[in-house]
Amino acid sequence: MDLFINIFVGIIIAATPLVFAAIGEVVVEKSGVLNLGVEGMMITGALTGFVMTVHSGSFTVGILSAIIAGALMALIFAFITQSLMGNQVATGLALTLFGLGLTALIGNSYTAESIPDFPKIFIPVISDIPVLGPMLFHFDILIYVSIALVFGVKWFFDKTRLGLTVIAVGDNDDAAHSIGYPVRLYRYCTLMFGGGCAGLGGAYLSMVQTPMWVEGLTAGRGWIALALVVFGAWMPVRAMLGAYLFGGISILQLHSQGFGLAIDPQFLSMLPYLATIGVLVAISLNKKGSSKLKAPACLGKPFYASD
Amino acid sequence: MLKIEKRREPSQAMVYITPFIAIALTIICGFLLFAIMGKDPFRATSLIFFEPVTSLYNISELLVKASPLILIALGLSMGFRAGVWNIGAEGQFTIGAVTGSAVALAFYEMEGFYILPLMCLAGILGGMLWAAIPAFLRTKFNTNEILVSLMLVYVANLLLSVLVHGPLRDPDGMNFPESRLFSDSALLPLLMEDGRAHIGFLVALVFVGLALFIQERHMLGFQIKVTGQAARAAQYAGFSSKKMVWVSFMISGGLAGLAGTFEAAGPVGQLVPTLPAGYGFTAIIVAFLGRLNPIGIMLGGLLIAITYIGGETAQIALTLPSATTSVFQGMLLFFLLATDILINYRIKWFGFFKPVAKGK
Numbered sequence: 248m249d250l251f252i253n254i255f256v257g258i259i260i261a262a263t264p265l266v267f268a269a270i271g272e273v274v275v276e277k278s279g280v281l282n283l284g285v286e287g288m289m290i291t292g293a294l295t296g297f298v299m300t301v302h303s304g305s306f307t308v309g310i311l312s313a314i315i316a317g318a319l320m321a322l323i324f325a326f327i328t329q330s331l332m333g334n335q336v337a338t339g340l341a342l343t344l345f346g347l348g349l350t351a352l353i354g355n356s357y358t359a360e361s362i363p364d365f366p367k368i369f370i371p372v373i374s375d376i377p378v379l380g381p382m383l384f385h386f387d388i389l390i391y392v393s394i395a396l397v398f399g400v401k402w403f404f405d406k407t408r409l410g411l412t413v414i415a416v417g418d419n420d421d422a423a424h425s426i427g428y429p430v431r432l433y434r435y436c437t438l439m440f441g442g443g444c445a446g447l448g449g450a451y452l453s454m455v456q457t458p459m460w461v462e463g464l465t466a467g468r469g470w471i472a473l474a475l476v477v478f479g480a481w482m483p484v485r486a487m488l489g490a491y492l493f494g495g496i497s498i499l500q501l502h503s504q505g506f507g508l509a510i511d512p513q514f515l516s517m518l519p520y521l522a523t524i525g526v527l528v529a530i531s532l533n534k535k536g537s538s539k540l541k542a543p544a545c546l547g548k549p550f551y552a553s554d
Numbered sequence: 555m556l557k558i559e560k561r562r563e564p565s566q567a568m569v570y571i572t573p574f575i576a577i578a579l580t581i582i583c584g585f586l587l588f589a590i591m592g593k594d595p596f597r598a599t600s601l602i603f604f605e606p607v608t609s610l611y612n613i614s615e616l617l618v619k620a621s622p623l624i625l626i627a628l629g630l631s632m633g634f635r636a637g638v639w640n641i642g643a644e645g646q647f648t649i650g651a652v653t654g655s656a657v658a659l660a661f662y663e664m665e666g667f668y669i670l671p672l673m674c675l676a677g678i679l680g681g682m683l684w685a686a687i688p689a690f691l692r693t694k695f696n697t698n699e700i701l702v703s704l705m706l707v708y709v710a711n712l713l714l715s716v717l718v719h720g721p722l723r724d725p726d727g728m729n730f731p732e733s734r735l736f737s738d739s740a741l742l743p744l745l746m747e748d749g750r751a752h753i754g755f756l757v758a759l760v761f762v763g764l765a766l767f768i769q770e771r772h773m774l775g776f777q778i779k780v781t782g783q784a785a786r787a788a789q790y791a792g793f794s795s796k797k798m799v800w801v802s803f804m805i806s807g808g809l810a811g812l813a814g815t816f817e818a819a820g821p822v823g824q825l826v827p828t829l830p831a832g833y834g835f836t837a838i839i840v841a842f843l844g845r846l847n848p849i850g851i852m853l854g855g856l857l858i859a860i861t862y863i864g865g866e867t868a869q870i871a872l873t874l875p876s877a878t879t880s881v882f883q884g885m886l887l888f889f890l891l892a893t894d895i896l897i898n899y900r901i902k903w904f905g906f907f908k909p910v911a912k913g914k
């Protein structure tokens with residue numbers, strides 16, 4: 248039973264950086280922008296969160312600065328793609344390269360530093376319930392924040408006027424512009440939100456999950472988050488479930504030797520990537536079936552307002 | 555205060571001027587970055603940009619780095635022109651290195667003029683095979699080729715790792731995850747006595763000429779251009795978009811695979827797990843820096859190679875991490891993409907406080 252609880256908790260913790268990054272990108276892509284720089288924003292958040300915690304000694308300062316750092320990276324992307332109409336695919340790649348390089352450059356002197364354990368919430372009585380207590384009520388606060396964020400975004404798109412406007416901007420930017428919505432402003436905002444989420448996801452990695460800093464800490468998680476958005480067919484809750492599935496695969500990898508699986512661990516490491524491809528194919532097969540599964544119509548296309 | 559106005563026609567002058575503006579801006583920002591980090595900015599800048607062309611050895615190293623970049627970027631540029639995004643050239647490079655090396659190891663301790671051509675063929679086919687996966691999924695199921703080709707990079711690297719730990723490992727190598735050293739017939743001839751520059755650079759130059767011919771004189775070049783600029787017009791003209799996806803992936807995959815074989819048979823001389831050094835990703839910058847034009851790509855490849863060598867020199871001389879190079883490369887790409895706007899648009903400055911006049 249203890250092993251089961253450990254695995255369950257491990258999956259949730261492994262998945263949470265992906266949940267944050269993916270939910271941010273869902274909002275970005277809903278507004279019609281494809282930001283491939285998630286990896287770059289995540290790692291910037293990871294380093295910023297870690298460094299600021301080392302210097303200030305406060306987790307709150309660390310978390311907040313990670314969010315701001317991710318959003319600032321997204322601002323570079325927004326300026327080039329929205330104001331200067333640069334190619335989104337290439338700009339996203341540049342963001343990733345730049346983020347990975349800059350963090351390695353600055354983070355070089357922080358690899359030996361350490362920070363204290365991130366506090367877990369312990370609610371008397373409830374957290375003491377056998378099995379369920381340690382499974383559901385003994386996490387750090389960020390996990391609850393991530394779940395709340397996912398449902399918040401779902402509510403935003405389903406129930407609010409602003410959310411519907413964002414969807415309209417992503418599906419038909421020209422029409423949205425002609426009835427007077429500031430398309431660029433909306434996209435600046437969604438991009439900054441996405442950057443903040445990616446930064447937070449990175450910070451979760453460097454401050455809670457590992458907690459340490461090494462060059463290239465995110466190890467491709469930003470790219471997996473991008474795939475999860477497609478996996479979830481641009482739906483927040485599905486993207487989150489996808490993240491947990493991936494968390495499960497990575498934990499399976501860790502425990503495979505314990506289970507006595509006689510597979511080369513490198514083949515197991517391939518699983519998340521192969522699963523992503525499988526899911527992408529499944530999604531594309533499904534496209535004709537339901538109109539809900541469609542990508543935002545303006546995804547990745549530049550927008551030029553001709554007054 | 556700023557207003558962006560569409561030009562009637564794209565500015566040809568700007569196509570050539572903007573890369574230099576981007577390079578200048580990158581140098582300025584790099585200068586500031588070094589100053590902030592407390593390193594002597596004059597020394598760092600000159601180490602990165604000028605030191606690499608000062609000695610024959612460094613120039614030879616420069617050609618070693620430029621060859622794979624130019625080869626891969628040439629292939630990618632064809633796809634980018636047609637609107638096909640192969641982001642996974644790094645994976646195709648790795649698989650090309652594996653298949654090329656497998657042939658080299660199969661002919662271990664045998665001599666013959668035919669070994670090297672066979673290796674190149676295997677490398678090209680390996681790269682094509684890996685590129686065929688995203689091409690097939692895209693044309694058959696309309697699956698996003700960006701994500702599929704990218705996921706396959708990670709799979710390719712893991713596959714390389716499995717192979718050098720297992721079937722391709724040197725039997726006398728005391729369990730080190732490395733292949734045997736290639737025999738002489740499986741190594742690329744060198745260009746100069748000193749240094750590691752090999753004939754791969756000449757091959758890259760031949761492909762530059764070939765790409766120039768296809769782009770300017772061949773029907774395929776025209777089809778690629780039309781498909782990229784006006785997909786619907788291409789459809790009416792009867793150009794198959796599926797064919798374009800396949801052609802783009804086969805050319806870029808094949809060239810990336812060839813570059814991988816060259817890397818194993820040239821500077822490295824064996825198959826090692828650290829062989830994929832990011833050329834496949836950097837080539838994307840090279841393609842953009844060269845404006846997707848073969849001559850531009852050749853110059854862009856050489857320039858990026860300079861930053862590689864310079865980055866390594868600066869790394870040792872100023873104790874900077876190796877990632878310094880990717881900071882510069884990322885910035886360069888940012889500035890290129892940002893200044894792209896000057897080609898199709900004109901920027902008007904209205905002063906700080908004057909409101910933008912409407913309708914003018």
